[in-house]
Structures are given as structure tokens and as C-alpha cells.
Amino acid sequence: MGLGMVTIRDVAKEAGVSAATVSRVINNTSNVDLRKKEKVMQAIKKLGYKPNEVARSLSNKKSNNIGLLLPNITNPFFNQITEAVENTANECGYKIILCNTHDDPLREREYIDSLIFSQCDGFIVISDSAVLDEFTLKYDIPAVALDRYVSHDQRRSLKYPIVTTDNYAGGRLAASHLLECGCARMAHIGRPEGSKLAELRARGFGDVLKENGMDFFNVTCPFSYYEGLIAAERLFESYPNVDGIFAGNDMIAFAVITVAFNKGIRIPEQVQLIGFDDVLFSRLVTPALTTITQSIGLLGRNAAELLIKKINRENVANEVIVFPCQLVERNTTRNPQKNV
């Protein structure tokens, strides 16, 4: 920081008024004589004064900072959502503190704890753990859960909104589409332990198959490319004549593409594939990925807006807000109706 920081008192002296008056002008919190106001403004400009935000925070108990907790900024789904959150927050005068948690509850806890004591105004949390419940129980902090179902104690009422996609419906869409495309031997890769979101996707998928008298082969796998490689490997070995795969997210779908390519299994000729998320890269990969599209930008924007409302003590319901999703047909499936 520059040595000679200009303070509100310097401005006051320059303008020939009291510090309180300057404060009033800055925040226009009460009427100030127009002539004095003019003088103050000029003094501010002349001295290049800007209020010290830290001092303001101390006095106001408000920092204009929002903590964004997410597993991994490297994952396109999360960084696309971050883009939207940052944008919205910025429009409203908030800054984003980026908290990469690696899905580690310890890091989540440390981050939230630390941020609370630096007067962070609120949190947007993407996590499967129970951190948010832990903290919203202890402190009265504005927060919203995003994407995942932050696991919460079912016996007490929700302390924060949950903004998410209709994952069950997405799973159903995936199954219906694969069925339409003529797949008969289905598999799912995903549904990692402890993820309610993943479970919903798998259940939607399974329910439609069941309604059609079918079942599916399941390979459990976390939502990452590298673990996807191993899972896909295993799938093709254990179930060589699979002809329809629903991947729990796009990263796993990418892994399936890689493994299939290496094994000489042609997509979509031999195996059809559908992902989930519609990340930017899904249209960029070859063959372009058929997937379930979430409105990633909307999710982020909505979460940020809700949080800011909560921060401003506007009344927002602590409920689950579910966004719809859609099927995007690209080149890893082949809908017979499409190519007439």
C-alpha cells in the first residue's frame, strides 16, 4: 500500500468539515448541505481518496466477500459455474474467495472457519459433506448449497436453499434416449459412494429401464477422468457386449471415449454413449458427446443471487430449487428418427 494513505480525516480537513460529514457524503446516509457536499467531493477528487474497506468492514461487520467452496477448479463443470458466480457477484459489488476443497471435509471446515472470522458475508458451497449444516447450526451465516445436496440433518428444517438440477429426470432422459437408439445391453458408470446427486442420476436411469423390463450393469466410479479410465476398462472387460453406456458425468464419458478408441471399439457404431453436464468440452471431443445439458450458467447465477438476497436480509425460502435439464443429441448416439 502506498505510504501516504489518504484518510477520511484528510478529506475532512481539506474540505473544512468534520469526518462525520465526509462519511455522510460518501454513503449518503443523511442530508448534507449542498455546498459542503460539493466541497467534500472536490476534496475527495483532489486527494484521490478512497475509503479503507477494512476499516469499513470492522465498523459495518460486512466485507463484501463471498466464499465459494468447490471440489476442484480444474473440472470444467465447476469452473463454468465459477465463471457465472463471479460474474453475478461482481455486478453486485462482491468479490469471490476461491476455496478449492478437493472434497476434503477438513479443508472445507478450515476454509469456512477462517472465512467466518474474516467477516466473509456468505458462502456458496458445492459439497457432499455436512459442513454447511455444521456451521449454519453454530452461526447464523447466509449460505446456499449448489449443485450437490449438501447432506443435511433431515430432522431439522433446511437452513439454506439448495440450487440444483433435476438429476433424476436427467437419468430418465438418458435411459429413454438410449432405448430409442436401440440399445439392449445397458451399463452405467458412476454412482460414487456418498453422492446423492449421482444416485439420483443412476436411479432415474434404472427406473426407466425397469419400466421396460430391463436391467443394467453397474460400475462404481468417482466423477473424474482418470478414475473413469479404470472403470471403463473394467466395464469393457466384464461386459464385452455392452451396447449402451450412461456415464455419470461428462468426464467419465470422455474416459469411455478414450478407452473405446484404444480398444478399437467404435462409438456410436458398436457402443452408444451418453454423458451428463454438457461441459464446454463435450462438443469439442470426437465424436462429439451426446449428453444431458444442465444450465450451468443459470445455476451459478441463481445461487449467487439468492445468497446476496440472504446477505441483504431479504426473505428467501430455504428450499430446494430444481432446474430442468435436457438431452442434447450429438454423435455418440444414433437416433434412428433423426437420420430419416
Added chain:
Amino acid sequence: MGLGMVTIRDVAKEAGVSAATVSRVINNTSNVDLRKKEKVMQAIKKLGYKPNEVARSLSNKKSNNIGLLLPNITNPFFNQITEAVENTANECGYKIILCNTHDDPLREREYIDSLIFSQCDGFIVISDSAVLDEFTLKYDIPAVALDRYVSHDQRRSLKYPIVTTDNYAGGRLAASHLLECGCARMAHIGRPEGSKLAELRARGFGDVLKENGMDFFNVTCPFSYYEGLIAAERLFESYPNVDGIFAGNDMIAFAVITVAFNKGIRIPEQVQLIGFDDVLFSRLVTPALTTITQSIGLLGRNAAELLIKKINRENVANEVIVFPCQLVERNTTRNPQKNV
């Protein structure tokens, strides 16, 4: 924030000492009688006291926040670098304020300006503009430029280190490899206006060709996938018998793959292609991308470490630190020596 925030005075009262003593215990800034120290620690634990970081900042003029300015968190190169920066900063007790600038000097300026007045301890900046010079001239702020050459006034000495990759050497590597692979009709897509980094890549590429009595066809294009699509389209139209393409970065290379695929041009059989960055997705795309690998993690880590040293007033030279880069052969080129 919880209603009843515990303050240092509460602890003092509980322990039967003065606030000053509690402060001394917390920061162990001077000797305190062991028995009193014990009492204070117990009081802290009993009351669940944590210092208010904002008050600390005000007093210390230090926030433990670092501003990270980058063009777009959605671009894998930048989010991979962010991962490294966040990690390193975190280990040292710093938090990251994420500033998505969209390469807009206005947003850059607003962000830095705002952060200075919230006592941000330092900045890591990825930008082609002159913001950093602007601010380091006015204020004495710890900063480091990352990846790009933050344009600086050549007449005065550098006010911050610049951490970057040897882009010129990378360009040379690309040309040499394409030559080895037997390409004879070369093109480059990239070298957008105002990017010194891009220019170095193109120059390294061109120099090697020149040394071999060759020239190349150039299509100017910003470093993004979507603009890459248009540029690649144009390239294939204007120069249909091109057989070797050096893309300014991986995103553009991905665009070339897409366009070639759509046009039925086979890579690497008809056209060989090489990218720059070695982003995670470059090994994931089909065919896997031959590219120039930067040590993205090292760049980020190094920048963060340097910045923190500067913040701690350790002596760090304001010089350009250049990391080497290497060729990674994958499947968009075909080195005859490799397949013996």
C-alpha cells in the same frame, strides 16, 4: 456471524489478565509467564475464541489475501494455473480472490483498485495490458506477472518479476518437429494482436523454418476455441494443401481438430498438427494432441512463492524468470523415427 462474537477482552476477563497479554499469547510476540499463558489458552479454548481477522488487518495493514487476475477461469490453462496458485498460497496461509478480467483493462483496473483499498497483500496478474505498470508506479504493491509479459515501460526498470515459459524456444520446437515429421507446407494459427507471448511462439516457429529455407502461411487468431473454428475454416480454404499446422495454443488446436474432422481431413495422415500448453484435455481429445508442454503447475507455484516472498519483504529480484518447455509427441503428428 454469530451474535455473541467472543473478543480478546472476553478472553482477558476470563483468564484474569489484560487484553494485551492475550494478544501476546496469541502472536507470541513477547514472553509471558507460563502460568498465565496456560490460563489464557484455557480461556481461549473454553470460550471458543478466534481473533477477528478484520480487526487484525486494520491494525497490521495485512489481510492475508492475494488477488489473482486472469482472463477467464473457464480456460483450462488458466484454471490449472489457478489450482497451483491456490494450493501454494493456502499452504502459506493466504486466500485467493478470484478476478476474472475477460482481458478487459477496465475490469483489471477496477479490480486492482478495489483490492488495494481492501488491504489486499499482493497481486498475481495474467494480462497483456499495462495495468501492473500503472499501479506499481503509483503504489508500492507486491506483485508478480504470470505467463504473459505484462507490458511494461521499457525505459524504467521492472517493478515486479515476470514468471513465464520460454515461448520462443517452444515455437522452435514445434517447427523442428513438424519438419522432422516431413511437413513441407506449413501454417500457423494464432499470434493475436498485442500478445508478446504469441509473437514469440510465432517467431520461434518462423525462424526455424527460415533457417531451412521455408516460409509459413499465417492466420491471425485469438487464443480461443470458437475463434479458432473460424480461423481453421479460413486456413483450410485459403491453403487447402497445407500439411503441417502449428496452433498458438491448445484451444486453437482443438478447433483445428474439429474443423478437420468435419471436413473429412484426416489428422495426422493428411495434416499434422501441434499445439501449445499441454492442457489436461490435450491427451483426452482424439487424436491425442502433440503439443508443447509447459510446466503449468510450476509456473503457478513459483509465481505464488515469489509473491509471498515479496509480501514478506524478502529480497526478490524483479527479473524475467523463464521456464523451459518440451515437446510431447502424441497422435496428431507422426515422427518417422518413432515408429521404427
Added chain:
DNA sequence: TTGTAGGCGTTATCAT
């Protein structure tokens, strides 16, 4: 409308 005074929670100085 305006100024004075006290407080936000911490740290640092200066006595003791």
C-alpha cells in the same frame, strides 16, 4: 444540518 465522542477488535508503545 453538523460536529463531538465513542466504538468496531486488534496490536503496539510506553510505562511500571
Added chain:
DNA sequence: ATGATAACGCCTACAA
């Protein structure tokens, strides 16, 4: 070693 006291820069009663 320890405790008052002032200071960090701002905001907000309260009084005028």
C-alpha cells in the same frame, strides 16, 4: 513480564 492507553480508519449515536 504486564497493564493502561492510544492508534488503525471508519461509522453512528447523541447532542447541539
